[in-house]
Amino acid sequence: MAPPGAGKTTVVPLRLLHEPWLNDKRILILEPRRLAARAAARRMADLLGEQVGQMVGYQTRDERHISSNTRIEVLTEGILTRRLHTDPSLEGVGLVIFDEVHERNVPTDIGLALLLDARGTFDTDVRILAMSATPQAEKFSALLADTQGPAPVITSDGRSFPIDVRYVQRQRNDRLENIVSSTILEALKNDAGDVLVFLPGIGEINRVRDVLLPLVPPHVDVLRLAGALAFTEQDAALNASSGSRRRVVLSTDIAETSLTVSGVHIVVDAGLARTPKLDPRTGLTELVTVTSSRASADQRSGRAGRVAPGIAYRLWSRIEDSTRLAHLPAEITQVDLCGVALELAAWGTPLEHLKFLDAPPPRALRLAHDTLQMLHLLDHNTHVTELGHQTLRLPLHPRLATMVARSTSSDAWIACVISALLDDRDILRGRPDSLPTDLAQRVAIVLENEHHPDADRNGVRRIMERATDIARRANIEVDDSLTLAHIHTRVGALLVLAYPDRLAMRRATAGQFVLRAGGGTWMDAKDSLAHEQFIVAADLDGDRKSTRIRRAAALDANDVILALGDDVETTTVTEWDSKRSDVVTRTTRKVGSLVLDERIIATQPSPEVTAIVMRHIVINKLSPLNFDSDVRSLQQRIMFMRHHNSGSWPDVSDSALLATIPDWLEPFLSGCTSNADLAHIDIGMALHALLSWDAGIELDTLAPAVFEPPTGRTVTIDYSEPDAPAIAIRVQSLFGLLTHPCVMNNAVALKVQLLSPADRPIQVTSDLPGFWTGSWSQVRKDMAGRYPKHPWPIDPTLR
DSSP states (O other): OOOTTSSHHHHHHHHHTTOGGGTTOEEEEEESSHHHHHHHHHHHHHHHTOOTTSSEEEEOSSOEEOOTTOOEEEEEHHHHHHHHHHOTTOTTEEEEEETTGGGOOHHHHHHHHHHHHHHHHSSOOOEEEEOOSSSOHHHHHHHTOBTTBSOOOOOOOOOOOOEEEEEOOOOTTOOHHHHHHHHHHHHHHHSOSEEEEEOSSHHHHHHHHHHHTTTSOTTEEEEEEOTTSOHHHHHHHHSOOOTTOEEEEEEOGGGSSSOOOTTEEEEEEOOEEEEEEEETTTTEEEEEEEEOOHHHHHHHHHGGGSSSOEEEEESSOHHHHHHSOSSOOOGGGTSOOHHHHHHHHHHOSOGGGSOOSSOOOHHHHHHHHHHHHHTTSBOTTSOBOHHHHHHHTSSSOHHHHHHHHHOOTTTHHHHHHHHHHHTSOOSBOSOGGGSOOBHHHHHHHHTTSOOOTTBOHHHHHHHHHHHHHHHHHTTOOOOSOOOHHHHHHHHHHHHHHHOGGGEEEEOSSTTEEEETTSOEEEOOTTSTTTTOSEEEEEEEEEOSSOEEEEEEEEEOHHHHHHHHGGGOEEEEEEEEETTTTEEEEEEEEEETTEEEEEEEEOOOOOHHHHHHHHHHHHHTTTTTSOOOHHHHHHHHHHHHHHHHSGGGSOOOSHHHHHHTHHHHTGGGOTTOOBHHHHHTSOHHHHHHTTSOHHHHHHHHHHSOSEEOOSSSOOEEOBOSSTTSOEEEEEGGGGTTOOSOOEETTTTEEOEEEEEOTTSOEEEEESOHHHHHHTTHHHHHHHHHHHOTTSOOOSOTTOO
């Protein structure tokens, strides 16, 4: 353990190179950042008076400067895990140095866990050295313990000079770029030396630079330092000023450890850091700006005292300083673990048998396993599939590696460009809310098929270089013949291979979409993708209430079906469609909650269709059937006969008919699929079919449908009241009738409602002879006055 500048990175490996126990084997040094790896290798080569690639070399994801003579290899951390998978014993390696282990990056924790497991499993004598600038030595000593006890801790105080720490209180409404710029200008005016400024990201760096450039004196250079910048710009920021010129270096936390920015005597610390964090709801890892830790503040301040007394400006209060976290949480506890889960599954050792300072959180690991299984990189037993092994060979997130691995030869180069775009910051600059979401447009810009005024030329060049490197590693040829139309039709189809869970379908409102899993998301209604039916949202931003689409691509249903294959659920359902009033056979293709398409085909008669029709009739309580007045009359007559002679007559009440539909109606449903078909069924015939031949004759005899009066038209007998069937008839039609009308062989008298010539009720009687001899004379007088043109005889029994 030693403070920044003590020589851990560049002096220790050279000092150990000729130790007898190393036995002329190689030393691997792991650095958390590409820029740090380059700088460390160059510094050690300079100390040896050699070129990089001789005794000292380095390898990052994008560069390799190592020869057969190289004894010290400076690697970015992810390189080690790849080597361990192919050579677990690290043949020819005597020492692995984990530099800046206090940063607790995911590759550090994974590489250390796998190397410790390999030491215990394979025949290897590789030694491990962990180097840190902050006091966490006890944790690492315990982790590296062996049978002889905890690993020894070596401490060096290094050489540092006093730091004058000055606190500058930032007010709530102070814009970051303004308070930082004013502090820098004050330091340039009052203090000597170059200024190193710590900011959370490239966006803040650019905004501070824009404020500073018009204000700094002519002899002051304003430089940027960040991992995303070109090497030439990085080198310019690291090199000391010439002559009387001064520098202001605007840097991310990349200059916090491992790197030495020459000539710095002043540090301005904004007190912020950008760290990756997982949102468990969406499964996304996003970079969030947080308050930096006390350990980070001390390391940043220490950069001012490397060669002489220095000054550190902290843009927060002394009181707030004491409330900050001592260290930020380990990255492995905060981020998406898809890459980790795939690495561990490929390694094969159960998680509980691996040594971690902080074990991967179970919830995040389960989410990662779900994602990897969705991508078909792990099987249901969490074993790595053949596709999973292919993706492990690519220096990409498993999602992007899946897209590259599954792409066809004609689309593979586009997949490489998409991966490079999504693996870096957006090439379009400006207010995020004003930028288009279409990822295909960005691909076209990189491939020079399209131009955009907001495109960052350096960013475009960097993406092209990165895409070319991905293609080289995946044995994919760069395709210069792609047309703009082809790009715009294929980006979405490729993107869904990486983000099948981010497939989204447009709602009724332009710009409003629903995701495959059911959540909502949105983009500006004027965006070029706002009216697309299907999109893949690769970049989502926002909180739980409102997730906004930042980068996406359009695709059609056929692209989804082709890409997702087994994930597309095809269902064929034959059911009653209430809107069509018909039985339909509906074939639906879905992914999650999204309906890709739906086809309705003609329904053929079958027992299944008949059963559906009968269910429809029951649900609607016989209403689809044509129960006209004649049918209702027949139904009531049968129920009348059952009432008076229940033993031999069927129950044809509505409730009984509903309960026995298969018995009496099914023979009449052949070929029926709609309400229109049901309306043409002769229900009277169906009810008659329940009666024997003799019963039918008996029904017409004992319970006739109509009553035939002495004169006039026949009238329908109402059997709704079985004990008192009724008729309504004009009194003139009964003149000459001496006996009361009856049914059931005169056993049941009809209730007769006597009507006037205007069909208005006059009187109700169940004793017609008594009416004639009784109240007729009074009725006659009243009716004769109202209807003088109609006959009103004194003796109605005469015709």
